[in-house]
Amino acid sequence: MDTKIILLVEDNRNDELLLLRALKKNNITNPVVVARNGVEALEYLFSTGKYEGDQAGDLPQLILLDLKLPKINGHEVLKRLRSDARTKYIPVVVLTSSIEEQDIINSYDLGANGFVQKPVKFIEFVEVANKLGVFWLAVNRSVTPK
Amino acid sequence: MSIGKENENLQLQQFEDLKISEIRYRRLFEAARDGILILDLETRKITDVNLFLIELLGYTREEFLGRELWEIGLLKDEKASIAAFRELAENHYIRYDDLPLESKNGEKREVEFVSNVYTENNRQVIQCNVRDITERMKAEAHLNQLNLEIERQAAAFDSLLSSISDMTFTFDRELRFRYANRSVEVLYGKKLKELNGQNFFDLGFPEDLTAKIRQDLQQAFETGQPVKGEAQFPNVAGEIGFYEYIFNPVVSADGSVELIVGSARDVAERKQAEEIINKLNETLEQRVVERTAKLEIANKELEAFSYSVSHDLRAPLRAIDGFSRALLEDYAGQIDEVGQDYLERVCEASANMEQLIDDLLNLSRLSRSEMSFGSVNLSAIAREIADKLHKNQPERKVEFKITEHLIVTGDNRLLRIALQNLFDNAWKFTSKQAQSTIAFGQIGKDEKSEFFVRDDGAGFDMDFADNLFGVFQRLHSEEEFEGTGIGLVIVQRIIHRHGGTIRAEGKIDEGATFYFTI
Numbered sequence: 001m002d003t004k005i006i007l008l009v010e011d012n013r014n015d016e017l018l019l020l021r022a023l024k025k026n027n028i029t030n031p032v033v034v035a036r037n038g039v040e041a042l043e044y045l046f047s048t049g050k051y052e053g054d055q056a057g058d059l060p061q062l063i064l065l066d067l068k069l070p071k072i073n074g075h076e077v078l079k080r081l082r083s084d085a086r087t088k089y090i091p092v093v094v095l096t097s098s099i100e101e102q103d104i105i106n107s108y109d110l111g112a113n114g115f116v117q118k119p120v121k122f123i124e125f126v127e128v129a130n131k132l133g134v135f136w137l138a139v140n141r142s143v144t145p146k
Numbered sequence: 147m148s149i150g151k152e153n154e155n156l157q158l159q160q161f162e163d164l165k166i167s168e169i170r171y172r173r174l175f176e177a178a179r180d181g182i183l184i185l186d187l188e189t190r191k192i193t194d195v196n197l198f199l200i201e202l203l204g205y206t207r208e209e210f211l212g213r214e215l216w217e218i219g220l221l222k223d224e225k226a227s228i229a230a231f232r233e234l235a236e237n238h239y240i241r242y243d244d245l246p247l248e249s250k251n252g253e254k255r256e257v258e259f260v261s262n263v264y265t266e267n268n269r270q271v272i273q274c275n276v277r278d279i280t281e282r283m284k285a286e287a288h289l290n291q292l293n294l295e296i297e298r299q300a301a302a303f304d305s306l307l308s309s310i311s312d313m314t315f316t317f318d319r320e321l322r323f324r325y326a327n328r329s330v331e332v333l334y335g336k337k338l339k340e341l342n343g344q345n346f347f348d349l350g351f352p353e354d355l356t357a358k359i360r361q362d363l364q365q366a367f368e369t370g371q372p373v374k375g376e377a378q379f380p381n382v383a384g385e386i387g388f389y390e391y392i393f394n395p396v397v398s399a400d401g402s403v404e405l406i407v408g409s410a411r412d413v414a415e416r417k418q419a420e421e422i423i424n425k426l427n428e429t430l431e432q433r434v435v436e437r438t439a440k441l442e443i444a445n446k447e448l449e450a451f452s453y454s455v456s457h458d459l460r461a462p463l464r465a466i467d468g469f470s471r472a473l474l475e476d477y478a479g480q481i482d483e484v485g486q487d488y489l490e491r492v493c494e495a496s497a498n499m500e501q502l503i504d505d506l507l508n509l510s511r512l513s514r515s516e517m518s519f520g521s522v523n524l525s526a527i528a529r530e531i532a533d534k535l536h537k538n539q540p541e542r543k544v545e546f547k548i549t550e551h552l553i554v555t556g557d558n559r560l561l562r563i564a565l566q567n568l569f570d571n572a573w574k575f576t577s578k579q580a581q582s583t584i585a586f587g588q589i590g591k592d593e594k595s596e597f598f599v600r601d602d603g604a605g606f607d608m609d610f611a612d613n614l615f616g617v618f619q620r621l622h623s624e625e626e627f628e629g630t631g632i633g634l635v636i637v638q639r640i641i642h643r644h645g646g647t648i649r650a651e652g653k654i655d656e657g658a659t660f661y662f663t664i
Contacts, residue, residue: 014465021472068457097460100452120460120500121493122468 004061004137006032009041009077010095011069018122019064019095022129030137033060038072041065042080045087062136063092065112067103075106082111089143091136181276183210183220187263190214190231193271202278204250219248220259230261234272238263244279256283313410317393321345321363324405335382355379359391366393367403376413388414445514452510459503463496470496498630502618505632509617512639517557524552524597527562528586531569544576549587552597554664556644561664564640567633568599568660574627575658576603594663602657606650614650637662 006023010016016034023032035041043049045059063081067074074094081087093114094107104115116132119125175182181199185192195210205218216227234240242259249255258277263270307314308328316324323330323341330341334349347356355378362373372394380386391410395403470489473481481489525548532546554561569584576582585600606614606621613619615638620631634650637660641648644664652658 012461014468015461018464018468021468097457097464100449118460118464120463120467121497122464122471125464125468 004030005058006030006137007035007041007044007060007063008032009035009038009063009065009069009074011036011066015066015118018125019129022122022126023133025126026130026133028129028133028137030061030133033058037070038074038077041069041077042072045081045090046084059086060090061142062132063090064095064132065092067094067096067098067107075110078107078110078112091140091142093132093136095132181257181274181278183215183272183274183276185215185272185274187231187235187270187272190227199276202249202255202276203247204253209250218250220245231272234261234263235270244283247276254280256280311412313389315408315410317346317363317406317408319367319404321347321360333381333387351379362391363393363406366395366406370395370397370401370403387412388417448510448514452507455503455507460500463500463503466496467493502630502632505630506617509632509636509639512560512563512636513643515560517560517643519555520558522554522556522558522561524554524561524565525550525586527565528552528569531562531566532584535569535573539573542573542577543581544573545581545583547583547585547587552586552588556664557640560640560643564637564662565599567637571633571660572599572601572603572658574603574629575605575622576601577627579603589661596661596663598659598661600657600659605652605654605657607654608652611650611652615648634660 008016008019010019020032023030033044035044039049041063044051044054047054047058065074065077069077072080074096078092078094081090081092091113092111093116094103094112095116095118096103097118099117107115114132114136116128119128175194176197178196178198181202182194182196183192183199184194192210192213192215195207200207200210203218210218214224214227215221215230216223221227221230230240240259240261242257245257245259247255247257256279258279259274260277261272261274263272265271304325304327310327311329313327313329313333315326315330318324322343322345324343326341334341336344336349347360358375359377359379362375365371366373372392374390374392376388376390378386378388389410390413391408393406393408396405396407397403470492474486474489478486528546528548532548536542536544565586569586572584576584579602582602586598587600588597589595604622604627610621613621614634616631617635618631620629638648641662641664646663648660648662650658650660
């Protein structure tokens with residue numbers, strides 16, 4: 001079993017379920033940690049709050065980040081994790097409904113590695129999940145933080 | 147020399163002198179430019195008459211001599227004659243200022259008739275001086291008539307000038323009113339007659355207000371050129387008015403100026419309007435800034451709304467499609483065919499809705515996007531679009547007739563979208579035919595002339611032409627021709643953003659033509 005963790009930052013339970021299903025459809029069995037808002041995501045990454053005491057080894061291989069999030073939004077999460085040495089190089093793919101140009105620009109400015117629109121059609125969603133998994137979990141080589 | 151001789155000499159001398167005197171008298175008498183009659187007071191008979199009177203009245207000397215005055219029409223009758231002579235005897239003087247006479251041939255003569263009584267060799271004689279004043283009387287009558295005419299005209303001018311609301315007036319060199327119309331009277335509360343001869347600067351206006359007027363009047367007198375100016379001064383009620391005036395000097399033949407003709411207009415209302423305009427102009431910029439800021443806020447709100455639409459409406463659709471799919475995939479065994487068909491329909495509907503959301507977002511982006519104007523070759527764009535349509539569906543037989551060199555000033559990107567939509571439409575609505583023609587051209591050549599995209603496809607019922615440009619309005623069913631009904635709305639918005647208009651003509655099964663200006 002692949003132990004490369006995927007951190008899914010997503011507040012919508014339906015989207016969470018659909019993504020998990022899409023991953024499953026593609027036989028991507030990596031553990032998926034779900035953070036339902038920006039605060040939770042940061043707490044997980046920096047082992048604070050309810051993740052206090054967790055090992056740094058739990059850092060994800062890939063972060064799938066929604067932009068419109070409660071408490072701290074996706075862009076802010078991106079900013080904070082890019083400014084911290086521990087999380088600076090973790091691949092972050094923004095996964096959102098929006099295709100507003102400004103959102104895309106902001107995301108790249110803040111250091112996103114990819115920007116993917118969540119398709120409405122589930123068939124397409126499965127396709128997207130497949131490509132994301134193949135590329136970021138298998139093809140792509142990333143820096144492991146010390 | 148003896149005394150006798152001396153006397154004789156003296157007498158001779160006196161006789162000579164008398165003769166000279168007589169000659170002088172006779173010369174004066176005959177050459178006089180007045181008629182002279184000599185009469186005997188007692189007999190009332192004419193004893194002498196001079197040439198002038200003979201010529202004036204047309205009687206011969208003989209006809210005069212020995213006659214009484216009334217006999218030759220100089221007095222009415224004998225009775226009047228006797229009365230006149232009695233008066234003369236008493237006063238030694240009679241004067242008739244205008245005695246109407248008639249000449250022998252009946253011509254009327256106005257004369258001045260002065261009679262004096264003298265004593266001549268112990269006889270009392272009357273000398274009548276008759277002056278022909280016919281011409282003078284005529285001239286006087288003419289003058290009177292002229293005067294009357296002048297008065298009449300002056301009155302007419304006065305009522306004319308007084309019927310206008312502007313003040314009109316004349317000033318003499320001493321800056322006194324020589325004429326003032328009723329408006330002046332209203333302003334100063336003085337009767338015209340009182341104003342006439344009044345010095346404007348004695349009317350009690352504050353010196354600081356009238357200084358400029360005085361200066362302008364003097365300038366007009368000195369230069370002989372009209373002077374225009376503006377001044378504020380109070381009316382009879384003490385209200386300060388704003389006046390615009392002109393002083394026109396009346397220049398005599400010798401170049402001197404004795405009179406200024408002027409007019410003044412109350413421009414308080416106009417001044418007020420000007421002030422308001424100035425203020426408006428001052429605040430306009432401020433307001434533009436404010437409005438722009440508000441507009442920016444509104445745009446931001448619209449963006450936020452679009453964002454919301456994009457994000458929030460998609461999420462439930464994704465769930466609808468995703469879980470319907472999940473049911474179909476994971477529970478196919480438990481759902482019969484009808485149920486599965488229903489689920490397919492749910493998925494289809496959510497896909498449609500996604501398209502609607504995308505269309506709305508596109509429309510909103512089009513409306514908000516900044517325009518960059520430049521030269522746009524519509525013909526070239528049309529050709530590219532046509533080529534692409536052909537390439538995508540090479541099996542279709544569609545002939546494109548595109549007029550070359552149709553170039554306009556506009557936003558290249560937006561106009562391309564508009565043409566794309568019009569061509570897509572034409573392509574779509576000709577898809578049921580084996581063969582079709584799509585044309586793009588321009589009617590006329592000037593700037594306002596319309597461009598058109600014409601097809602010979604399905605067409606539409608003109609009764610519903612108004613619906614064509616409504617959001618999500620469709621004139622054909624989804625089964626016939628697919629689409630959400632946003633294309634023409636987008637075209638219309640782009641055309642409107644270019645300040646143009648768009649209209650459609652069509653007939654069922656005979657095609658449609660879209661006309662637009664840019």
